Amino acid sequence: MGKVTGFLEYQRLQEAAEPTQQRVKHYREFVLHLEDEEAAEQGARCMDCGIPFCMNGCPVNNIIPDWNDLVFRQDWRRALDTLHQTNNFPEFTGRICPAPCEEACTLNINNDPVGIKSIEHAIIDKGWEMGWISPQPAAHRTGKRVAVIGSGPAGMACAQQLARAGHDVVVFEKNDRVGGLLRYGIPDFKMEKWLIDRRVQQMQAEGVQFRTRTCVGSAASLQGVNSDAVEHVAVEALLGDFDAVVVAGGSEQPRDLPIPGRELNGVCFAMEFLPLQNRRVAGDESVRELWASGRHVIVIGGGDTGSDCVGTSNRHGAKSVTQFELLPMPPRIEQGNPVWPYWPAKLRTSSSHEEGATRDWSVTTKRFKGENGRVTALIAARVEWKKDPATGQTRMEEVPGSEFELPADLVLLAMGFVNPVHQGLLDEIGLAYDPRGNVAAATEGETAYRTSADRIFAAGDMRRGQSLVVWAIREGRQCARAVDEFLMGMSTLPR
Ligand SMILES: Cc1cc2nc3c(=O)[nH]c(=O)nc-3n(C[C@H](O)[C@H](O)[C@H](O)COP(=O)(O)OP(=O)(O)OC[C@H]3O[C@@H](n4cnc5c(N)ncnc54)[C@H](O)[C@@H]3O)c2cc1C
Ligand code: SF4
Numbered sequence: 001m002g003k004v005t006g007f008l009e010y011q012r013l014q015e016a017a018e019p020t021q022q023r024v025k026h027y028r029e030f031v032l033h034l035e036d037e038e039a040a041e042q043g044a045r046c047m048d049c050g051i052p053f054c055m056n057g058c059p060v061n062n063i064i065p066d067w068n069d070l071v072f073r074q075d076w077r078r079a080l081d082t083l084h085q086t087n088n089f090p091e092f093t094g095r096i097c098p099a100p101c102e103e104a105c106t107l108n109i110n111n112d113p114v115g116i117k118s119i120e121h122a123i124i125d126k127g128w129e130m131g132w133i134s135p136q137p138a139a140h141r142t143g144k145r146v147a148v149i150g151s152g153p154a155g156m157a158c159a160q161q162l163a164r165a166g167h168d169v170v171v172f173e174k175n176d177r178v179g180g181l182l183r184y185g186i187p188d189f190k191m192e193k194w195l196i197d198r199r200v201q202q203m204q205a206e207g208v209q210f211r212t213r214t215c216v217g218s219a220a221s222l223q224g225v226n227s228d229a230v231e232h233v234a235v236e237a238l239l240g241d242f243d244a245v246v247v248a249g250g251s252e253q254p255r256d257l258p259i260p261g262r263e264l265n266g267v268c269f270a271m272e273f274l275p276l277q278n279r280r281v282a283g284d285e286s287v288r289e290l291w292a293s294g295r296h297v298i299v300i301g302g303g304d305t306g307s308d309c310v311g312t313s314n315r316h317g318a319k320s321v322t323q324f325e326l327l328p329m330p331p332r333i334e335q336g337n338p339v340w341p342y343w344p345a346k347l348r349t350s351s352s353h354e355e356g357a358t359r360d361w362s363v364t365t366k367r368f369k370g371e372n373g374r375v376t377a378l379i380a381a382r383v384e385w386k387k388d389p390a391t392g393q394t395r396m397e398e399v400p401g402s403e404f405e406l407p408a409d410l411v412l413l414a415m416g417f418v419n420p421v422h423q424g425l426l427d428e429i430g431l432a433y434d435p436r437g438n439v440a441a442a443t444e445g446e447t448a449y450r451t452s453a454d455r456i457f458a459a460g461d462m463r464r465g466q467s468l469v470v471w472a473i474r475e476g477r478q479c480a481r482a483v484d485e486f487l488m489g490m491s492t493l494p495r
Contacts, residue, residue: 001065002072006044012112013038015121020355024314027188027281029095031351034115036074041123042115045073049106053341054116057104059474060086060093064101066117071119080127083120085494089199091128092182097470098304098348104341121328128198131386137165138166144487147172147242149216149425150181153223153469154460155248156199157476158483161493162204165484170242171208172233174215174225177282180250182469184275187308190351193282221424223252224272234470244455244483247439248476249425251461255362255415256328257300261368266375270414278314283330292316296407297379299323299357300365302413304350309412311352321357322406326396328385329361364398368411378408417466429453438465449479449488457483 003009017023018030034042038472044067054064063082070079083090099119127133144167148155151173152444160168179184179196190205200210214231215221216238223228238245254269261267279287291312302325313321334344337491353359362383369377382402385394420426426439432452434440439458441451449457459479460472477494484491 001046001048003044005109006041007047007107007114009423010041010045010469012045012115013042013118013323014176015115015118017351023189024311024355027277027315029189031095031121033094033122033125034118036076036122036126038118040072040074042119043068043070045107045114046072047106051069051299052106053106054101054114057341058101059373059468059470060477062086062101062116062120064114067123068114068116068119071123075125076123076130077132077301079123080132083123083127087470088477090120090162091195092126092153092191092474093117093470094193095362096186096211098468100343100470103343107342109340113368117464124194125136132134133202135202136164138164139164139204141168142166144168145170145242146244146246146483147238148246148248148252148489149238150180150248150460150462151175151178151210151212152250152460152472153182154250154462154472154479155180155246156203157207157473158204158246158248158459158480159476160203161210161477162483163482165204165480165488165491166492167484167487169208172214172238173210173212174214174222174230177208178212184278185271185305187274187307187312188278188281189311190308193278217423217425217428220427221421223421223424235425239455243487244457246449246459246479246483247425247429247431247451248463248472249420249461249462249477251417251419251438251466252421253418253437254413255418257365257413257415257474258441259365259367261360261375264368264370264375265373266409267368267411268413270299270301270309273410273412274305274312292318292321292410294319295409295411297321297412297485298406298408299412299414301325301416302327302359302361303414303416305416306414307350307352308414309414310357311350311355311413313410314352314355314357323357323359324363324365324380325359325361326364326383327361327487355423359423365401366397366403368408369405375408375411376407378411380404380406382468417461420462429456429457431456436465439463443475443478449475449482455486457486 016032023030067079067082099117102113148171155307293316297313297318299306329344334346380398432440441458459475481493
């Protein structure tokens, strides 16, 4: 603990950001990392708790008090090494993680938590600026071959760990670029894509091969990916060529809203809309013309995906942006802190919300109206959430006479993802599912990350269900260790 009285002397610092009016004119990142002295001051706020709840709140168990102290002492090099011990890609999480560590920070009980994420951001950016991050090829090769299906954060973390353990790793990706939802879900203004390319180069130098435009399984596995120029590989062929296979294909089945008018033009899934903008930013030509410009946009669903639709629509120049959430508005401050150190239900305002949107809670969408096959309006109603005294369960009831109509030219469905796509790859292998429809695999014990099929492992959203980048990295790392143990009888990879 660098400064015993730091938490009494210094305040939490917000990272500087470009003003909203300016940043909506472009798709670049607009948050600046802390200056060295600011990061040191923030590190000084850490109390080096006997039980560091922050580490437990962090899915990759980042060794937070240690790097807080090292940054306070301006020992950036060791801070970077400590950060990399638990996280392959801190430049991703330092930008887009919702920071469950901060909710779990002891200071959060009666003060503002330590700005852990801002310190992580500063350390990793400094590490790259100083040229301290270089490939770490394995000293010995094992001669074992592993195929990883899916190049999202789970697949990338898994592949990097396995390559560093000396295995020959090939990552198969049906899309034209590596990164999964980091590449084609999360907008550039939250995380620029050269950050992925830089890690891919590092991984290639460590021996990982990437085969993009290569779908494992039949065309049913494509899920919206343009089938032109995509090669298909059968999983049996992979099992013949590789000693182990990891499925890390994400949770790609979006939740639909089967109400009257759903078929109208202009009503689409968020993931039909968001990737197009990432492609335009990447310089792709002949991207489908689906724009929010000059339109009344309604986003249905209040999570990260919905928020990204808000930010992208504002950048397109939408006439209005409204976001609906079925659940009631959460309290601005968690009441009585009943769940610390866990994730509390409280109102969260993203940077995209700051840029402008009407947010409305306890709203159910009943039908869409249209003309000439195109959506023109949306009919919604207010709902109340009531506890059933008999069962103790909360039920939703429509408020009589509360129906209202809003003009709508573009409706983006952002209500989450049900589970991975079963048709294609997963059904073709015949993998068992858990009760939520995710690929069934435990995370502990001798069968950790093993699916119901011999030599096939699963990690990330495909196993866990729709989640976060930091959970995907954790699963990728832990799965790599399980695969290494399976191949070698033991593993020195960290869990
Ligand atoms: C719009 C949006 C915004 C989000 N914002 C955030 C955020 O701000 N912070 C955060 O922490 N989380 C966020 N998330 C969640 C986060 O992106 C995911 O939890 C995370 O990317 C899951 O990683 P994954 O590697 O398991 O899967 P994915 O990232 O989904 O990657 C899976 C990859 O597998 C490929 N694939 C699938 N099947 C096959 C096949 N048969 N053959 C070859 N390739 C295949 C897919 O093309 C994809 O590239 C967001 C999600 C969305 C949709
Ligand atoms: S819980 Fe907060 S104050 Fe305690 S060690 Fe972690 S970051 Fe520091």
